Amino acid sequence: MERNEPDISSPAAAHNSGTGTLGKVLSVLETVVTSDRPLRFSDILALSGQPRGTLHRQLSHLVEEGLLTQGRDLCYEPGLRLLTFAYRAWSKSQFRTVAAPHLRRLHEETGETVHLGVLRGTEIIYVDKVESRQTVRMQSQIGNASPVYCTGLGKAALSVLPPDRLADTLGKLIFHRFTANTHLSVASLTRDLDEARLQGYAFDREEHETEIRCVAAPIHDAGFDLVAGISVTGPAYRVTMEQLENWARPVHLAAMAISEDVEIRLGPGR
Amino acid sequence: MERNEPDISSPAAAHNSGTGTLGKVLSVLETVVTSDRPLRFSDILALSGQPRGTLHRQLSHLVEEGLLTQGRDLCYEPGLRLLTFAYRAWSKSQFRTVAAPHLRRLHEETGETVHLGVLRGTEIIYVDKVESRQTVRMQSQIGNASPVYCTGLGKAALSVLPPDRLADTLGKLIFHRFTANTHLSVASLTRDLDEARLQGYAFDREEHETEIRCVAAPIHDAGFDLVAGISVTGPAYRVTMEQLENWARPVHLAAMAISEDVEIRLGPGR
DNA sequence: AGAGTCTGTTCCAAATATTGGAACAATACG
DNA sequence: CGTATTGTTCCAATATTTGGAACAGACTCT
Numbered sequence: 001m002e003r004n005e006p007d008i009s010s011p012a013a014a015h016n017s018g019t020g021t022l023g024k025v026l027s028v029l030e031t032v033v034t035s036d037r038p039l040r041f042s043d044i045l046a047l048s049g050q051p052r053g054t055l056h057r058q059l060s061h062l063v064e065e066g067l068l069t070q071g072r073d074l075c076y077e078p079g080l081r082l083l084t085f086a087y088r089a090w091s092k093s094q095f096r097t098v099a100a101p102h103l104r105r106l107h108e109e110t111g112e113t114v115h116l117g118v119l120r121g122t123e124i125i126y127v128d129k130v131e132s133r134q135t136v137r138m139q140s141q142i143g144n145a146s147p148v149y150c151t152g153l154g155k156a157a158l159s160v161l162p163p164d165r166l167a168d169t170l171g172k173l174i175f176h177r178f179t180a181n182t183h184l185s186v187a188s189l190t191r192d193l194d195e196a197r198l199q200g201y202a203f204d205r206e207e208h209e210t211e212i213r214c215v216a217a218p219i220h221d222a223g224f225d226l227v228a229g230i231s232v233t234g235p236a237y238r239v240t241m242e243q244l245e246n247w248a249r250p251v252h253l254a255a256m257a258i259s260e261d262v263e264i265r266l267g268p269g270r
Numbered sequence: 271m272e273r274n275e276p277d278i279s280s281p282a283a284a285h286n287s288g289t290g291t292l293g294k295v296l297s298v299l300e301t302v303v304t305s306d307r308p309l310r311f312s313d314i315l316a317l318s319g320q321p322r323g324t325l326h327r328q329l330s331h332l333v334e335e336g337l338l339t340q341g342r343d344l345c346y347e348p349g350l351r352l353l354t355f356a357y358r359a360w361s362k363s364q365f366r367t368v369a370a371p372h373l374r375r376l377h378e379e380t381g382e383t384v385h386l387g388v389l390r391g392t393e394i395i396y397v398d399k400v401e402s403r404q405t406v407r408m409q410s411q412i413g414n415a416s417p418v419y420c421t422g423l424g425k426a427a428l429s430v431l432p433p434d435r436l437a438d439t440l441g442k443l444i445f446h447r448f449t450a451n452t453h454l455s456v457a458s459l460t461r462d463l464d465e466a467r468l469q470g471y472a473f474d475r476e477e478h479e480t481e482i483r484c485v486a487a488p489i490h491d492a493g494f495d496l497v498a499g500i501s502v503t504g505p506a507y508r509v510t511m512e513q514l515e516n517w518a519r520p521v522h523l524a525a526m527a528i529s530e531d532v533e534i535r536l537g538p539g540r
Numbered sequence: 541a542g543a544g545t546c547t548g549t550t551c552c553a554a555a556t557a558t559t560g561g562a563a564c565a566a567t568a569c570g
Numbered sequence: 571c572g573t574a575t576t577g578t579t580c581c582a583a584t585a586t587t588t589g590g591a592a593c594a595g596a597c598t599c600t
Contacts, residue, residue, distance in 0.1 A: 021558070021586065022331045025292055033358045041577060051560040056578065058558095061292045066390070072493060074577075078359030080388055080395045086356030087413025088303045089348030118350055120336070125350045143357025223342060291557065291587065311548060321589040326549065328587095344548075547596070556587065565578070570571105 024050070028058050029067055033082070038075035086143060095226060096128050098265050099219075099258045103130045103230065106254045110247050112234040115214075117153040119161075119227040120145070122172050124154045127228075149173055149189050150182050152204035152216030153229040156255075158189075159196035160218040161227060166193075181207045201248045201255075203241075204233075211236045215244045217255035221262050230255050294320070298328050299337055303352070308345035356413060365496060366398050368535050369489075369528045373400045373500065376524045380517050382504040385484075387423040389431075389497040390415070392442050394424045397498075419443055419459050420452050422474035422486030423499040426525075428459075429466035430488040431497060436463075451477045471518045471525075473511075474503075481506045485514045487525035491532050500525050 031047050032039055039047075045055055059076060062068040066081035090096065099116050107114045107130040117124040123145040148154030148169070158166060175184045183189040196202035201217040216231035232247050301317050302309055309317075315325055329346060332338040336351035360366070369386050377384045377400040386398040393415040418424030418439070428436060445454045453459040466472035471487040486501035502517050 020331055020334070021291065022295060023335055024558095026335055026337075029355070033355055033362075036362070038364070042575085045576095052577085053560055053562090053579085054558075061290055064290070065293055065296055067296075072495060077364065078355075078362065080390045080397070082352075082355050082359045083397065083413035084395060084415050085299070085303055085348075085352050085413075087411065087415075089352045090413075091411075092303075092306070092348065094308070094347065120350045125353060127350070127353065141357070143353035143355075143360075145354050145357075225342060294587095312546085322548085323550085323589055323591090324587075541600105543598105543600085545596100545598075548594085550593070551591090552589105554588080557584105558586070559582105559584070561581100563578105563580080565576100567574105567576070569574070 025058050025062065028055065029062055032062075032068060032076050033078045038071075038073075038077055040074055040076075044076065090127070090142065093127065094265070095228070095262065098261045099230070100128065102254045102258050102261075103128060106130075106230065106232065106250060109250050110232045112232050112239065115153060115216075115231045115233060117146075117151075117157075117229055117231070119148065119154070119157040119229075122148055122169055122174075124148055124151055124157065124229070146208065147173075147176070149175060150178055150204070150208040152202050152214040152231045152233075155189070155192055155196055155202035155204070156216040156218040156229040156231070157220075157227045159193045159202060160220050160224075162224060165224065178208050179206055179210050181205050183207065199248070200252045203244060204231075205241070206236060213239050213241070213244060215248050215251050217248075217252040219255045219258050219262070221259070226262065230258065295328050295332065298325065299332055302332075302338060302346050303348045308341070308343075308347055310344055310346075314346065360397070360412065363397065364535070365498070365532065368531045369500070370398065372524045372528050372531075373398060376400075376500065376502065376520060379520050380502045382502050382509065382517075385423060385486075385501045385503060387416075387421075387427075387499055387501070389418065389424070389427040389499075392418055392439055392444075394418055394421055394427065394499070416478065417443075417446070419445060420448055420474070420477040422472050422484040422501045422503075425459070425462055425466055425472035425474070426486040426488040426499040426501070427490075427497045429463045429472060430490050430494075432494060435494065448478050449476055449480045451475050453477065469518070470522045473514060474501075475511070476506060483509050483511070483514060485518050485521050487518075487522040489525045489529045489532070491529070496532065500528065 028044065028048055028050070031044060035043075035047075041056070041059070044059070045052060048055055050058070059068065063070050063076075063079070066079045069077050069079045071077060095118070096116065103114045103116055114130045115126055116128040117126050124147075126142055126144050126146070128142065146154065148158055158169065161169065170186050170189070173186065173189075176182070177184060183192065192202065201215055204212070204214040204216070206213060212233065213236050214231045214233035216229045219228040219230060220226060230251060232244075232251055298314065298318055298320070301314060305313075311326070311329070314329070315322060318325060320328070329338065333340050333346075333349070336349045339347050339349045341347060365388070366386065373384045373386055384400045385396055387394040387396050394417075396412055396414050396416070398412060416424065418428055428439065431439065440456050440459070443456065443459075446452070447454060453462065462472065471485055474482070474484040474486070476483055482503060483506050484501045484503040486499045489498040489500060490496060500521060502514075502521055
């Protein structure tokens with residue numbers, strides 16, 4: 001079957017249509033969910049590059065299943081069922097549960113915000129956090145995805161990846177400048193990774209957000225099926241690089257402790 | 271096509287296999303995500319009542335798409351992509367954004383935990399909350415689903431439903447005793463709903479959890495496409511029924527304010 | 541060890557759902 | 571009031587799913 005996705009759609013094309021029918025539907029769902037503003041049928045039509053009839057049916061199915069909702073104004077919005085799925089997923093996540101006490105302990109030691117993130121492709125997904133204080137209601141960014149190349153967690157995770165998988169991941173990176181310090185090339189990033197590999201921890205020197213620094217250490221299981229990290233984050237005015245250096249060791253220790261616990265409680269056999 | 275879902279599967283059948291291929295896949299996904307313990311292939315086979323070959327392919331697709339993960343022990347677990355979907359969905363939810371300031375205000379007035387929930391079928395989905403204090407890390411149950419018949423939010427939402435939709439929903443209820451006070455019949459529930467309809471607010475008198483009480487008021491848009499509620503919840507030792515009566519009015523006012531804002535900001539036309 | 545049972549995986553013709561173009565409504569717009 | 575534009579429905583060609591059965595691997599029990 002031929003698809004009209006050669007070049008015509010390049011200006012608009014948002015999400016590479018996944019493989020299989022499920023993939024295509026999810027790709028449509030992602031388009032709607034990711035978008036900043038509510039989308040009407042035509043908007044999605046332009047973004048997805050699918051034929052009218054096909055798209056219409058896909059959207060109908062998504063609405064029927066509660067993954068999308070269609071308001072009176074014909075705009076499609078993310079459905080509540082997505083939240084429910086995620087709640088169940090999160091609250092039963094074995095990895096998060098095992099790591100939780102370590103997060104809390106690290107938070108007590110440092111007093112700053114502690115994050116737990118998991119590597120997925122070229123992104124780090126935040127799966128848990130312990131907040132320093134409810135300052136601004138920066139409301140749980142759990143589930144949020146950030147690029148690997150500009151976060152402490154990301155660099156920590158990459159630093160322990162087996163060479164072939166690392167090369168694979170680096171090849172897929174698309175750099176985007178977030179701050180003056182953001183890495184913009186594999187070469188530059190690799191230097192940081194080498195450093196992190198030697199030390200056992202990685203820094204984020206205001207590379208993702210200005211005025212935000214962090215130290216992170218890698219977590220992984222024996223087979224590298226799970227690659228993650230733990231980090232301590234704080235505002236630059238309060239958290240100097242010297243301070244971060246001091247926290248590096250506790251963070252590193254916490255990460256190792258989690259790795260052990262994971263191995264014991266999740267993968268006893270081989 | 272004939273399915274082998276007559277009666278044989280009744281002891282095990284968990285999720286009514288949805289309609290369409292997407293529905294069936296999601297039904298499988300839900301089975302895995304909802305389960306308490308990690309499931310192996312055979313477990314899911316028994317629960318879903320689908321043929322081996324079919325199920326195997328469905329699971330493969332779900333794993334490929336990142337909605338599920340398969341560990342070394344062959345157990346299927348919820349995938350990270352679910353979290354990402356939900357994060358995006360949540361952080362962009364128009365309704366939640368509009369309601370947020372009212373939640374905060376109500377929290378300041380009462381000092382107790384404030385919840386925002388939306389009606390979906392026979393359940394209330396929690397979409398936001400402002401916590402009283404970070405006592406126990408009861409970690410955001412956002413996305414959690416509770417039955418309508420034993421929660422303040424649920425009863426408040428039902429109380430404003432148009433008669434036909436109410437009847438429809440009541441007909442689908444399956445009662446389960448959570449506490450000594452849980453409603454166990456439509457008749458008993460209806461008395462509460464009548465009361466709530468007159469007053470404009472509903473109580474949860476330890477009907478879902480012992481030692482937990484709440485007052486809730488309904489929110490809805492003109493076309494009843496959105497039916498929701500806002501509530502103040504607290505432990506029985508601290509929150510007497512008299513106290514709840516006093517909060518009923520502010521809660522009711524907050525709910526009306528949100529309803530108005532929703533109408534203005536989401537559905538100006540028609 | 542060997543037979544038996546239970547898993548998980550692969551294969552393939554038949555049944556079914558998806559595809560995508562085009563025709564058909566229903567709006568907005570000039 | 572005609573004309574775009576947007577949303578919806580229809581249907582034969584096509585790709586996908588279906589589900590039974592055969593296959594392979596792991597475990598248990600004798």
